[in-house]
Amino acid sequence: MSVDPRTLATAAVLPDGEPSFQLRGSAFTMMVLKINEARAGALVTELQDKVRQAPNFFRNAPIVVDLDGLSDDMRRIDLSGLVARLRSLQLIVVGVQGGSRNQQTAAIAAGLPVVPSGRPARLEPVAPTVTGVAAEALSAGTVAEPTTARQPTMIVNEPVRSGRQIYAQNCDLIVTAMVSAGAELLADGNIHVYGALRGRALAGLGGDKGARIFCLSMEAEMLSVAGLYLVSEDIDPAVHRKPAQVHLKDGYLRLDAI
């Protein structure tokens, strides 16, 4: 199983007030079906067993079929047939990834988009924090290994108000003002807030376990590093409204006063 990386959610720029629609980027966690060519014959029966073990998890789940690594021979698989068989197992194929150009053309003809290849998931340990509160993994399989080189730091000099989301892709994020409740900071690297942090902050989004969150006044709604998270009621009252940092240590999410 594998997931696509969290991608930047971009609200379409609205040209005139409030149009009839909005297009925005959104990140999804989806299963990727990788076919073991040598045992392709047993695919449907074995998959059926798997689905039976966790029917609620699989019911109508979106599936991306991975075409990479298949030999040319296998690449001529009957996509529509595969879609129909998976549908009978209540799995819905929503796209393909990888494959040759011909293969992708065939997929598009069959009504399946080619999605950019995602990064495979790794489950993070679920562990209590120093304060004895359980940090929980965001959701199974949303954590991916860091893969991309760091870019220059993103700096935001105005308050980040409620309803706003900022994503520092492949870089650190510095906010030199406050972050309101209802705002969200995302960064593949570290997050620094030189003001009160009242909204959500998710550092190490791409899986970097060394990422940290720093702020001058800890009042966050939610904090996350590399997929582990704390919500505001887990936050130790001792650091409330104090300068603090959040980091991962030995698989534990730690929140310390600075």
Add this chain to the structure above:
Amino acid sequence: MGKIIVMTSGKGGVGKTTSSAAFATGFALRGYKTVVIDFDVGLRNLDLVMGCERRVVFDFINIINGEARLNQALIKDKRVDNLYILPTSQTRDKDALTKEGVEKVLEELRQEFDYVICDSPAGIERGALMALYFADEAIIVTNPEVSSVRDSDRILGMLAARSRRAELNEEPVKEHLLLTRYDPARVERGEMLNVTDVLEILAIPLLGVIPESQAVLRASNIGMPVTLDDKSTAGQAYRDAIARFLGEQIEHRFVKPERRGFFNRLLRRTA
């Protein structure tokens, strides 16, 4: 060229229309030629609060649609010189507010007026967006409670990101906080946020604190902007806020509960 001021809040019923009427009247009393526009298309409250509802012939939407000329729709206040009202339509909806139409009307008005006050509808949708889009300054009307403060924060974010000044990368819209319906006694009992709490969350300059006051309802029932009731605490607080807007240094009043002696309380009860 006149200034465009939006009276906005996100949350409904916090006192935008009351404050629009009060500010417009206050500016006019000080000799500034002022017009106040109702952007709450479909609800039409401003003309009631201003007491001119029976003189409405054409409205803001008629102007946008080119069905009438501006000076046919502008209603001149009978009490205060320099004060004009541009009412809105009760039969149309917010879709009638096109960006081009609003721009045309506001540009024409700012040629002639010192202050153009836009009374925004509640929410963060088209009506509210159109009311704030062309603003030079914004008065954020907030009540001392968590949901109102949160919505104000949201509106501040929209001003910073989606106003014309933001889109053209011009100097940002100037922000002012107007804390209304402030009840010092309830604040003291911990039932409402206090001024400091609100300022800490919103972090914008405080223009004024308007106390909760019976005079507001009384005034709007007779169609009189509360600024004209200079005996009331609310009327005085609005006058102070207007003076601060115009650059005067005035201490904040009405933020502490009144302390009354036994006799005062007795007198008040029988009064």
